[in-house]
Amino acid sequence: MIVMKFGGSSVKDAQKFLEVAEIVKSRLDKKPIVVLSAVKGVTDNLIKALSESIHGKFDSYKEIEAKHKEILKGLELDQSTVDDELKELKEALDVNSKLKEDNHKILDYISFFGERMSSKILSALLVKQGIASNYHISGDIGLQTDSNFGDATFLESSYEVMHKNLAGADYVPVITGFGGKDENGEFTTFNRGGSDYVASLVGAGVRSEEIQIWTDVNGVMTTDPRIVPEARTIPELSFAEAAELAFFGAKVLHPKTIKPAMDKNIPVKVLNTYEPENPGTTIVPASNVQSGVMKAIASKKNVTILNLCSARMLNAYGYLAKVFEVFNKNKKSVDMITTSEVNLSITVDSEDKLDKIAAELEKYGNVKIDTNKALVCVVGEGMKQTPGILGELFSILGKDNINIDMISQGASEINVSFIVNNIDADKVVKVLHKAFF
Ligand code: ASP
Numbered sequence: 452m453i454v455m456k457f458g459g460s461s462v463k464d465a466q467k468f469l470e471v472a473e474i475v476k477s478r479l480d481k482k483p484i485v486v487l488s489a490v491k492g493v494t495d496n497l498i499k500a501l502s503e504s505i506h507g508k509f510d511s512y513k514e515i516e517a518k519h520k521e522i523l524k525g526l527e528l529d530q531s532t533v534d535d536e537l538k539e540l541k542e543a544l545d546v547n548s549k550l551k552e553d554n555h556k557i558l559d560y561i562s563f564f565g566e567r568m569s570s571k572i573l574s575a576l577l578v579k580q581g582i583a584s585n586y587h588i589s590g591d592i593g594l595q596t597d598s599n600f601g602d603a604t605f606l607e608s609s610y611e612v613m614h615k616n617l618a619g620a621d622y623v624p625v626i627t628g629f630g631g632k633d634e635n636g637e638f639t640t641f642n643r644g645g646s647d648y649v650a651s652l653v654g655a656g657v658r659s660e661e662i663q664i665w666t667d668v669n670g671v672m673t674t675d676p677r678i679v680p681e682a683r684t685i686p687e688l689s690f691a692e693a694a695e696l697a698f699f700g701a702k703v704l705h706p707k708t709i710k711p712a713m714d715k716n717i718p719v720k721v722l723n724t725y726e727p728e729n730p731g732t733t734i735v736p737a738s739n740v741q742s743g744v745m746k747a748i749a750s751k752k753n754v755t756i757l758n759l760c761s762a763r764m765l766n767a768y769g770y771l772a773k774v775f776e777v778f779n780k781n782k783k784s785v786d787m788i789t790t791s792e793v794n795l796s797i798t799v800d801s802e803d804k805l806d807k808i809a810a811e812l813e814k815y816g817n818v819k820i821d822t823n824k825a826l827v828c829v830v831g832e833g834m835k836q837t838p839g840i841l842g843e844l845f846s847i848l849g850k851d852n853i854n855i856d857m858i859s860q861g862a863s864e865i866n867v868s869f870i871v872n873n874i875d876a877d878k879v880v881k882v883l884h885k886a887f888f
Pocket residue numbers: 458459488489494495565628629642643644645646647
């Protein structure tokens with residue numbers, strides 16, 4: 452079996468639905484399981500529809516309805532194909548115009564309608580074209596999560612249930628991406644872009660031979676082509692390299708996607724529905740990867756540094772545990788950490804909850820917050836075997852007068868991350884790409 456995940460831009464209109472159906476049909480011998488995102492723009496529309504409902508407005512709902520009807524028309528499918536979903540959505544919004552709820556639970560329920568409709572439509576299209584297919588809500592075929600709405604955690608026990616429900620399928624299952632359900636049967640999501648992660652979880656559950664992420668670019672690029680037009684596709688990446696890149700800002704994959712595939716040793720391919728013949732990027736275990744010093748540069752703007760300065764760190768144990776407990780309690784994840792005996796620097800990717808955290812940290816030292824920073828991350832397994840590579844990298848930046856605030860390289864030596872000013876970030880990426888690629 453293989454899992455094929457298609458993103459929103461791959462089903463943005465009737466024509467793209469037809470192209471996706473062709474791609475699926477070209478792989479029928481591999482027994483595909485399809486995981487689908489919402490039609491492009493629909494998740495945003497749904498989020499808007501929820502906030503509009505609070506003010507008794509339904510403009511976004513109408514747009515969503517019109518968009519799906521137009522796609523059904525273009526595909527010559529029954530106009531009532533997603534009427535049940537539209538009706539349920541409209542009723543939920545009507546109820547909400549009175550209750551005026553605006554929390555993650557209702558948001559997950561509402562925003563999930565996009566995947567429910569797109570998947571139902573694709574499955575109906577395959578059936579119309581003579582292919583046996585069924586549409587499934589991910590949570591109904593066993594994808595269970597905890598109840599942390601908006602950013603749910605997958606429950607490992609789901610693997611066996613998904614395996615039982617899907618492994619023997621003699622039809623093409625089309626499954627909603629984005630999230631699953633909790634133990635009460637409520638819709639949960641893995642946050643924006645979560646469909647990649649669903650694909651990887653389904654693939655790991657059925658132990659598929661491959662997980663394909665179909666998107667609108669030719670795989671993972673050496674860097675963001677909007678910053679460096681010469682950026683190229685990276686033919687092969689190791690799981691570890693891909694995980695670092697997804698985490699540090701390469702937008703192609705949801706950061707959690709790599710882990711399930713890596714645990715079960717399933718190759719992940721990133722492919723392009725706009726250029727189906729392009730080989731894209733294959734992500735495999737490290738041992739199979741050809742060497743190459745640096746593979747990619749990713750950058751993430753608008754990160755914030757929190758600096759904690761205190762002599763209490765000197766020779767004390769338990770200090771870091773106390774500091775990170777504050778982050779833990781506030782459910783705030785941190786990206787990069789550097790420490791000396793008297794100073795601890797931590798980066799976070801938004802200012803959300805930061806004032807509260809800073810106030811709580813005051814009891815452990817002097818807190819200083821630096822905003823408008825960017826994280827740049829250079830990834831490549833080959834860096835380990837290349838002495839002097841860091842010297843070269845930083846002397847290039849030095850020549851360009853780039854000020855560096857923090858540097859971090861883990862013992863695994865497959866990535867070097869550093870913090871620069873936001874305004875320098877694009878320049879850093881350009882200069883390094885030119886020097887090393
Ligand atoms: N439709 C959801 C989003 O836009 C999930 C996804 O596309 O992966 O975030």
